[in-house]
Amino acid sequence: MDRFFSSIYNKPIAGVSFFTLSLVSVSDAVSHPLLTEQVVKHAETDAPAKAKQRATKKSAAKKNPKGGKRKAGRPKGSKNKDKRHVEWNGELRMMERLVKKLLELIGGLFPLTYLVLDGHFGNNNVCQMVQQSLGLHLISKLRHDSALYFEYKGEQKKSGPRRRSGDKLNYQAIPERYQMATGQDKGIRTDVYQATMLHECFADPLNVVILVKTNLESGVRAHAVLFSSDLKLTRYPDSLLSPALPNRVQLPRR
Secondary structure, three states: EEEEEOOOOOOEEEOEEEEEEEEEEOOOOOEEEEEEOOOOOOHHHHHHHHHHHHHHHHHHHOOOOOOOOOOOOOOOOOOOOOOOOOOHHHHHHHHHHHHHHHHHHHOOOOOOOOEEOOHHOOOOOHHHHHHOOOEEOOOOEEOOOEEEEEOOOOOOOOOOOOOOOOEEOOOOOOOHHHHHEEEEOEEEEEEEEEEEEEEOOOOEEEEEEEEEEEOOOOOEEEEEEEEEEOOOOOOOOHHHHOOOOOOOOOOOOO
């Protein structure tokens, strides 16, 4: 027993937690659980990360003893960090061990390319571990308000660092050229957008798919942001739209 986050109650509650790995058939929309292990929080495995957090807080308190917000801009003396070199906590080690165990069980029966994880694991640390240690691509979910940027396509300066980021994505006005498909079911319109985008917390560009659902009667709009580390993955699953959608429209690639 420990405290784990519950999506039903939307807060941490006392209980037990399990991590399950499944093989997913995209064409049949079926999940086949193969490996399950109870999640046990080990204080010793996460101690280095917690110690670093405490040290960071102490350092910040010394630099700003009066409290309050720090000055805008980059702190003096700060250096660029290599986002491909990440710190491994107990959660990453557990995940690496279980996935490698599953790959051993499968053996050479068939190749695996993608590891699909929920939004809790949609971050750069997990993405780097999945690619570097497991040799797979990550598919996961970002926060709905994630700051995403289009790649800069303009002219570069003759000297100095190359500019990577272009315009910031406005979720309320996504350029039409990135729309891949649209469909309507029971008064709800679903629009699917796909683009290669940059996130300041990730080391590499991301293949981003944005699902926008609009209530045609009320005009209320909501969206979800999915991503993959595989930039060559161009076809999204049909299940992103309602499976029995009679008036689904496939838009040509632009």
